[in-house]
Amino acid sequence: MRKDKLLMTPGPTMIPHKVRETMARQIIHHRTKEFERYFVKMNEGLKKVFQTQNPVLTLVSSGTGGMEAAVANAFSPGDKVLVVSTGVFGDRFVKITTRFGLDVKVINVPWGCGADPEEIKKFLDSPEGDGVKGVFVTHNETSTGVANDIKGIGEVLKGRDCLYIVDAISSLGGMEVKTDEWGIDMVIAGSQKALMLPPGLAFVSVSEKAWKAIEKSKLPKFYFDFLAYRKSLNDNTTPYTTAVSLVIAASEALDMILEEGLENIFARHRNLAEACRAAVKALGLELFADERYASDLITSIKAPEGIDIDQVRKIMNLQYDIMVTGGQQHLKGKIMRIGHMGYVDGFDLLKTITALELSLLKVGYKLELGTGVTAALKTLKM
Amino acid sequence: MRKDKLLMTPGPTMIPHKVRETMARQIIHHRTKEFERYFVKMNEGLKKVFQTQNPVLTLVSSGTGGMEAAVANAFSPGDKVLVVSTGVFGDRFVKITTRFGLDVKVINVPWGCGADPEEIKKFLDSPEGDGVKGVFVTHNETSTGVANDIKGIGEVLKGRDCLYIVDAISSLGGMEVKTDEWGIDMVIAGSQKALMLPPGLAFVSVSEKAWKAIEKSKLPKFYFDFLAYRKSLNDNTTPYTTAVSLVIAASEALDMILEEGLENIFARHRNLAEACRAAVKALGLELFADERYASDLITSIKAPEGIDIDQVRKIMNLQYDIMVTGGQQHLKGKIMRIGHMGYVDGFDLLKTITALELSLLKVGYKLELGTGVTAALKTLKM
Structure with a gap:
């Protein structure tokens, strides 16, 4: 299905x-x-x-x-x-x-x-x-x-x-x-x-x-x-x-x-971003954007050494039906970008992190399954 | 309803x-x-x-x-x-x-x-x-x-x-x-x-x-x-x-x-226009556009002497839920325009002519009910 x-x-x-x-x-x-x-x-x-x-x-x-x-x-x-x-x-x-x-x-x-x-x-x-x-x-x-x-x-x-x-x-x-x-x-x-x-x-x-x-x-x-x-x-x-x-x-x-209320919406987005970054870091991945300027709406992740990040995206997309985007121009193949804006809740983010973990494993990246999800879940105000 | x-x-x-x-x-x-x-x-x-x-x-x-x-x-x-x-x-x-x-x-x-x-x-x-x-x-x-x-x-x-x-x-x-x-x-x-x-x-x-x-x-x-x-x-x-x-x-x-096929669509529009003009003329109304150049997609009708054409439109709209448009710029209040383009068939046109007849009667224009509809029906290839 x-x-x-x-x-x-x-x-x-x-x-x-x-x-x-x-x-x-x-x-x-x-x-x-x-x-x-x-x-x-x-x-x-x-x-x-x-x-x-x-x-x-x-x-x-x-x-x-x-x-x-x-x-x-x-x-x-x-x-x-x-x-x-x-x-x-x-x-x-x-x-x-x-x-x-x-x-x-x-x-x-x-x-x-x-x-x-x-x-x-x-x-x-x-x-x-x-x-x-x-x-x-x-x-x-x-x-x-x-x-x-x-x-x-x-x-x-x-x-x-x-x-x-x-x-x-x-x-x-x-x-x-x-x-x-x-x-x-x-x-x-x-x-x-x-x-x-x-x-x-x-x-x-x-x-x-x-x-x-x-x-x-x-x-x-x-x-x-x-x-x-x-x-x-x-x-x-x-x-x-x-x-x-x-x-x-x-x-x-x-x-x-x-x-929903603007304040609640801003808080939701900020929390989604914090949870996303927590998951990324727990998985041993590196953030691309300087954390002092990190967006509440999109998280960019550096491709780990030796990992084809576009392949990770492809698996997320084709196998798990979750679409994230890659890098543009000179960042092509070098980063992955997860958008968390608009009609997105904690479950959507957890699903995305889950798919990210599963897809990373498939391309040979070492991680303990659930690490990212747990970090996100602990950060999310749900 | x-x-x-x-x-x-x-x-x-x-x-x-x-x-x-x-x-x-x-x-x-x-x-x-x-x-x-x-x-x-x-x-x-x-x-x-x-x-x-x-x-x-x-x-x-x-x-x-x-x-x-x-x-x-x-x-x-x-x-x-x-x-x-x-x-x-x-x-x-x-x-x-x-x-x-x-x-x-x-x-x-x-x-x-x-x-x-x-x-x-x-x-x-x-x-x-x-x-x-x-x-x-x-x-x-x-x-x-x-x-x-x-x-x-x-x-x-x-x-x-x-x-x-x-x-x-x-x-x-x-x-x-x-x-x-x-x-x-x-x-x-x-x-x-x-x-x-x-x-x-x-x-x-x-x-x-x-x-x-x-x-x-x-x-x-x-x-x-x-x-x-x-x-x-x-x-x-x-x-x-x-x-x-x-x-x-x-x-x-x-x-x-x-x-549907382009030729059939063009023929349908041409026929709708012919039927609309036939109805208008049968009702004793005057066409605004020179018939040599009459559009297949829209028919403009002159306001008859002493008739508030915008009131006719208003009745068609509010009582019969059929929207036609009036004149623009110096033609404001002087003409009515019936569009018959796109997803429109003979029944839609007959409905419009019916509403036009009923609305004209309400503002005091003299006509025999059914005249326009009959003229349209005789012209329509349905």
Whole structure:
């Protein structure tokens, strides 16, 4: 017998049945009171999860579309910006800002480490940092398993004449993001990560300060033009046909999130991460990410000497129907990444660790069966 | 008792149960062989419906995103283009091309009429038409109920050094579009119209000639960059996380389309349109669109003297649970539009005409009950 595949990946992530069943309903028209009720409920829920008083815009796109939209809306050709890159998704901001003709400065943090707010401060205070109009940071860098100190970076940016733009695509709804309190001007989130939805929607919060920049932006855009979205949002609608099924699903998923409570959700994710790391270490494996910056949503594990980590993943996937992911770019074959975000509980993690133990044994790694599971179980608050 | 709302609108349109049930399945990861099978099946189906040998790209966006993508990929600032506008969606091409800094010439066709290929030829042969690098045409102009002669326009464009770009967002899968044979360089389609899917995906076919232009384009884009989509398509994947649920649904809907057969589908739509027009005329109502250009997918009806057409729509919607749409912009309150595209059969149309008769009576319009239904029934091939 085969169970449904358990996705322990950095997205797409598992979707609760309550959310999925909304997707099978007959479609409704998006210019109706009935749809408006879902849209308003989603928008109210989003504001709570983003912890903002400002509007949160909903785009039909992947998270990358949300990243591009932030760039295209808030800047003009030649604007100097700083990208703090800690991995693949930080680098994506470098690519997008470069493509759009901005003057791009980059702080490259070694992969596996998190950004140091002091280093950012130093850069901005230096002649090279003079006139920076935007600072881009990835919250949860899924390629390495690192979470950046978004609050701390916000502190060094406070009072500066630049926009603070955070890619929280995978973290929003799983780790704390205090958008307003931390002074973030744009937070970008994706549907298919901690928010327990299928892929297809990107959400972007926009501060008053960002709106001022948007009104002056000279980069061409039409589909992603935030001014059109703001105008429509005031009428509780979207400028173009939105993904009706996904919006209805989102209103349901946000209900579940707010029912569990943000604090409880953050605690659950933190505990899952602690348990995962405890298991990894008990099995004699090495963590890839510096533990000071370890993400609550994804754990990266170094391939042990002489072990084909991709083979381990393959066995987990084909024999035990648990999908985890490998390394990207130069980390290919060198790490394994276990996602524990969204609709994931302690049993899911224990199942994953069990499969990891069994699969490691099959490729010749020495361990005493149950070591990882026991360590996880002792750490889990279940 | 209330039945589910019947959408007789220009989209979103009704979705078959077989398609909807795929949306409720647990999510699968997009970088897997299992997903690849759906993606490949969708792509093969799309090529058949587009009637092209060239790749069809899948974007997570509304149709408008597809329109912008066509503009941003194939042109550079200052390029001269011609937009043939027959309504709201033609005007949207004017807005997008203008926003992206192109040198935009416009042929404005009176609303309710279709474009005359000879007029386009004359323009292109005139000094003003010299050096036009792209011609944009809407196939099915849902705002007026007009279908443009895409084949005929293709003939006057043949041999010219300009790209032929067709918005077939609402028509593809409902009316014939012979992409390759008619020499169309880019055809843009949307998921939520004749293709019987929820909104959220745009599809764009790209000819060899268009690829050459794309390689030279200097407009900034990242999320919609077709070169990235082409590269990924060669590996049977997408550059960014695609809308997994919608792709799976699309592979199912395309199966249904190909099973019914394109010729049968086109004949069904044409017959529905003929029956709808027969009913409208039998009821003494006036068609808005010039019958020479009447769309097979949507019928626009003029408000009779002294009749509040929006009130008629309201009764159809609230009392009979059938949704049709009103006029846009200067046609607000002046016309009603009945969509008959996608998952619509003769019974759906008869139901709509019945509700139209009953609602017209309620607002004081004189008619003999059954006149429209009988005319439709006599025309329908059921």
